[in-house]
Amino acid sequence: MKHQPFEDWIFSNEPLGEEEQRKLDAHLETCDSCRTLHAADFALNGMLAGAPTLSPAPGFQARFAYRLEEQRRMRRLVRVLLVSGLILTLMAVASIFIGSVLFTRVVPFNRAVTGIGQLLVQIGFQASLSLRVLRLVASTFVRSLPQVVFFAAAIAGLGLSSLWLFSLYRFSSQPVRR
Amino acid sequence: MQHRPEEAAWIKEARNGDDRSFGYLVESYQAPVYNLCYRMLGTPGDAEDAAQETFLKAYRNLKRYDPQRSFTNWLLSIASHHCIDRLRRRRIQWLSLEGDTVGPISEPGLSPEGNAVVREKQAAVQAMLKELSPTDRSAVVLKYWYDMSYEEIAETLSLTESAVKSRLHRARRELAQRMVAAEPAAAIGGLRDEASAI
Numbered sequence: 001m002k003h004q005p006f007e008d009w010i011f012s013n014e015p016l017g018e019e020e021q022r023k024l025d026a027h028l029e030t031c032d033s034c035r036t037l038h039a040a041d042f043a044l045n046g047m048l049a050g051a052p053t054l055s056p057a058p059g060f061q062a063r064f065a066y067r068l069e070e071q072r073r074m075r076r077l078v079r080v081l082l083v084s085g086l087i088l089t090l091m092a093v094a095s096i097f098i099g100s101v102l103f104t105r106v107v108p109f110n111r112a113v114t115g116i117g118q119l120l121v122q123i124g125f126q127a128s129l130s131l132r133v134l135r136l137v138a139s140t141f142v143r144s145l146p147q148v149v150f151f152a153a154a155i156a157g158l159g160l161s162s163l164w165l166f167s168l169y170r171f172s173s174q175p176v177r178r
Numbered sequence: 179m180q181h182r183p184e185e186a187a188w189i190k191e192a193r194n195g196d197d198r199s200f201g202y203l204v205e206s207y208q209a210p211v212y213n214l215c216y217r218m219l220g221t222p223g224d225a226e227d228a229a230q231e232t233f234l235k236a237y238r239n240l241k242r243y244d245p246q247r248s249f250t251n252w253l254l255s256i257a258s259h260h261c262i263d264r265l266r267r268r269r270i271q272w273l274s275l276e277g278d279t280v281g282p283i284s285e286p287g288l289s290p291e292g293n294a295v296v297r298e299k300q301a302a303v304q305a306m307l308k309e310l311s312p313t314d315r316s317a318v319v320l321k322y323w324y325d326m327s328y329e330e331i332a333e334t335l336s337l338t339e340s341a342v343k344s345r346l347h348r349a350r351r352e353l354a355q356r357m358v359a360a361e362p363a364a365a366i367g368g369l370r371d372e373a374s375a376i
Contacts, residue, residue, distance in 0.1 A: 011350045013328070013343045040354040040361075044306070048322040051303045056212040056226055061204045063226075064233050068197075071234065 003034055010038050189249060193240050200240070203249075204233050210250060210324065211257050217319040218261035218312070220304050228264060232257040254324065255334040258316045265312040306353050314349040317342055 006027045009016055016024065028035045103112055185206065191199035211232050216225035235256050236243075243252055307315050316335055320326045328346075332339045 007351070008347075011347050011354070013346055036358050037354050040357040041350055044350070044353050044357060045322075047299065047303055047306075048318070051300060051323070053209060053213045053323060054216050054225075055209040056229060057222075060208045060212070060226075060229070061201055064204050064230055065197075065201060067230055068234065068237065 003031070006031070006034050007037065010034065010041055185249065186245070189240075189243070189245065192237075193243070200237055207250065207253055208233075211253055213323060214254055214257045214316075214319055215261055217304075217307060217323065218258070218315060219264065220308060224264075228257065228261055232260055235260065248330075250324075251326070251330055251334055254320065255336075258320070258335055262312040262316060306356070309356055310349050310352065313337075314345050314352075317345045318349050321346060 006024055009020055009024045028038055107115065185203070188199040188202045188206075192203060208229065212225055212229040215228035215232070216222065219225050219228055232253065236253055239256075243249070307318065310318060313335060317331055317337075320331045320334060326334065328339045328342045331337070331342045335342070337345070
């Protein structure tokens with residue numbers, strides 16, 4: 001059986017004319033498929049029209065005000081960071097420029113490079129010396145501790161790691177509740 | 179579009195930077211905006227987040243609001259576009275019929291059994307809506323919950339009026355066909371009787 005134009009009429013957004021309505025009614029009397037479709041459309045309209053308008057949980061406006069304030073705070077922070085970054089960059093560029101101009105006037109360029117190289121080597125040497133001293137102090141301290149301290153530290157570390165893994169599991173497996 | 183006098187004043191003051199007036203607007207329009215977001219996204223958490231974002235966008239763009247236009251429609255337009263973008267971007271897993279998905283729907287005067295029936299019906303409504311494309315879903319929600327004209331829906335969704343009509347026609351046909359495929363004819367007859375009793 002031909003279902004056109006009846007299917008179009010069933011779902012028409014505009015009211016049908018008298019003649020169209022009469023033809024559709026006559027078709028629905030004889031066609032099970034179109035009748036079921038018509039009934040489904042009618043039921044759907046009823047369900048959609050009867051569905052309530054939902055409201056958010058109480059305190060929506062307060063949550064909005066908080067969110068707005070957070071957003072403003074973030075914007076202020078970003079602005080401060082951008083301005084500070086810009087100022088620091090400008091200062092660094094200016095310092096390098098002024099420094100290089102002044103330095104090359106006082107000391108010839110090749111001597112300046114050698115001097116900076118020597119300075120860096122000195123800094124490296126001093127740092128490695130400090131590291132050696134620190135290691136010596138640390139090893140002396142560790143040797144003086146009783147064995148039970150190491151045992152307790154290992155257990156505490158194990159416990160903390162387990163807690164951390166458990167909380168990771170909780171966060172990844174459970175939905176976030178608002 | 180005529181605004182209520184106090185509402186027009188709130189809009190004007192909010193445009194001049196008065197947060198308290200915007201707060202009154204949020205209080206007045208939270209339910210329609212939230213409902214649209216819920217019908218579009220299907221979960222209370224997503225609906226809350228989308229509704230909050232809608233008001234933030236409205237706050238930022240308040241200077242661009244044309245007072246000749248309905249404020250509700252302007253807000254719903256922001257909410258619709260936000261939800262459509264969200265659905266397209268995230269392709270979220272939209273609905274599960276248990277858990278908190280239909281959590282907030284309850285009628286104060288009803289027994290627990292009555293509320294269970296209401297929840298079941300709402301879950302069915304949401305399940306039907308999720309079958310539609312985001313834009314079709316939005317058109318259906320604006321038509322059935324907000325009783326908007328085709329012209330208003332077209333303006334809200336930035337579509338032509340004929341596109342809205344065609345989308346609504348297609349959406350209704352699709353929903354009815356899915357319902358027929360899912361339910362036996364006798365069950366649909368029963369639903370039809372229930373619907374006509376509403």
